[in-house]
Amino acid sequence: MSVRHALLALLSDGPKYGLQLRHEFEARTGEVWPLNVGQVYTTLQRLERDGLVVGSEGAEEGPQKGYRITVDGARELTSWLQTPPDVEQPPRDELLIKVLVAVQVPGVDVHDVIQVHRRHLIELMQRYTAVKADAAEDDVALALVVDAELFRIEAAVRWLDAADARLPRVTPTPGAPARGAPAAGKAPARRLGARS
Amino acid sequence: MLELRHVSKVYGEGLTEVHALLEVNLAVARGELVAIMGPSGSGKSSLLTIAGSLEDPTSGDVVVGGASLQGMSRREKSRLRRRSIGFVFQDFNLLSGLTAAENVAMPLELDGTSARAARAAAMTALEYLGLADRAEHHPDDLSGGERQRVAIARAIVGERGLLLADEPTGALDSINSEAVMRLLRDITRRGAAGVVVTHDAQLASWADRVVFLRDGRVVDQTVPPAGPESLLASGPQS
Numbered sequence: 115m116s117v118r119h120a121l122l123a124l125l126s127d128g129p130k131y132g133l134q135l136r137h138e139f140e141a142r143t144g145e146v147w148p149l150n151v152g153q154v155y156t157t158l159q160r161l162e163r164d165g166l167v168v169g170s171e172g173a174e175e176g177p178q179k180g181y182r183i184t185v186d187g188a189r190e191l192t193s194w195l196q197t198p199p200d201v202e203q204p205p206r207d208e209l210l211i212k213v214l215v216a217v218q219v220p221g222v223d224v225h226d227v228i229q230v231h232r233r234h235l236i237e238l239m240q241r242y243t244a245v246k247a248d249a250a251e252d253d254v255a256l257a258l259v260v261d262a263e264l265f266r267i268e269a270a271v272r273w274l275d276a277a278d279a280r281l282p283r284v285t286p287t288p289g290a291p292a293r294g295a296p297a298a299g300k301a302p303a304r305r306l307g308a309r310s
Numbered sequence: 311m312l313e314l315r316h317v318s319k320v321y322g323e324g325l326t327e328v329h330a331l332l333e334v335n336l337a338v339a340r341g342e343l344v345a346i347m348g349p350s351g352s353g354k355s356s357l358l359t360i361a362g363s364l365e366d367p368t369s370g371d372v373v374v375g376g377a378s379l380q381g382m383s384r385r386e387k388s389r390l391r392r393r394s395i396g397f398v399f400q401d402f403n404l405l406s407g408l409t410a411a412e413n414v415a416m417p418l419e420l421d422g423t424s425a426r427a428a429r430a431a432a433m434t435a436l437e438y439l440g441l442a443d444r445a446e447h448h449p450d451d452l453s454g455g456e457r458q459r460v461a462i463a464r465a466i467v468g469e470r471g472l473l474l475a476d477e478p479t480g481a482l483d484s485i486n487s488e489a490v491m492r493l494l495r496d497i498t499r500r501g502a503a504g505v506v507v508t509h510d511a512q513l514a515s516w517a518d519r520v521v522f523l524r525d526g527r528v529v530d531q532t533v534p535p536a537g538p539e540s541l542l543a544s545g546p547q548s
Contacts, residue, residue, distance in 0.1 A: 239515035
């Protein structure tokens with residue numbers, strides 16, 4: 115979440131004071147991301163330094179100092195809105211690593227490991243859904259924020275389901291590789307996004 | 311309201327024997343919505359049909375509203391279903407020749423309620439589901455979301471205490487699915503016991519408890535969710 119660009123967006127419909135920006139930021143993100151005042155002013159100072167906003171002349175730093183977006187700021191905001199987030203490289207996902215490691219550890223049933231994480235994620239989804247269920251029907255910002263989290267977590271659950279189905283359920287025999295382990299000496303066909 | 315005690319179900323015999331459920335214990339109280347999750351073939355649908363008395367278990371017992379199904383005649387089970395159990399299916403199972411109100415009133419009329427009283431109860435149920443103005447429409451004239459709400463109205467008409475739903479949102483988009491789950495949650499909050507079978511984690515997350523089935527066994531379940539406060543603590547990055 116970029117506070118920098120969120121503040122530019124809030125200034126795009128007219129000049130505002132620092133305190134006002136903080137309140138509007140929290141309201142428009144369903145009050146899910148509390149923002150401290152210091153964070154707002156530090157970010158505004160950097161935006162001013164970079165020529166993306168200008169503060170009201172002669173005003174002291176503080177809640178009553180007003181800011182407006184510059185032409186460069188508006189250009190930066192448009193560019194940011196249209197730039198896709200970096201999702202091309204597979205992330206170093208801790209869940210993925212745990213499942214890959216569990217496959218290799220003797221005595222560990224990878225399916226049990228998958229179930230522990232599946233339950234944890236669904237419990238987390240229950241908590242987010244409770245937020246949405248209790249929210250006012252017209253609180254669209256909160257619904258969008260919660261939906262984003264729910265879809266993100268759901269993707270992890272679906273990946274766990276696929277992993278569960280993909281990994282064979284076999285009874286280990288003495289000396290055999292751990293459950294679900296690939297055959298010895300068989301390298302993966304290719305490596306995605308290998309990073310050191 | 312619903313209790314499954316050591317329920318097992320075996321289909322076929324000998325080489326073709328399939329153990330759909332193995333020693334399943336499950337209790338669902340009034341006011342509680344439970345989701346059953348598991349991969350295909352894990353026994354989810356068998357659990358639901360046995361809980362709804364549509365099938366008998368091979369061993370074990372099912373208790374609905376304090377009444378054991380063991381030893382009940384077919385007629386007694388039919389009466390129990392009409393009076394105490396509401397079913398919601400993925401494909402709605404509405405009769406296309408009847409209006410929404412007639413579909414909803416039908417279980418009550420089959421149970422001997424007068425047409426007038428059944429119609430009044432149906433209208434109350436449709437009103438609760440926001441469909442009073444669609445009462446005279448036939449299923450073909452309704453959207454998918456409306457059809458499923460009619461099916462839910464039919465499942466709850468007559469104050470039935472147990473609601474069983476098998477992938478109730480499978481044919482709906484995400485917004486209509488959410489509306490259906492909100493309704494199921496609201497219905498259970500008003501005192502019914504609900505069981506929803508689904509493979510969809512988002513829908514399961516509307517339940518108070520999620521029970522996981524694997525190879526016919528209950529292997530895990532969620533613990534009641536904590537409050538949402540801690541979810542709101544992490545701040546954004548500058």
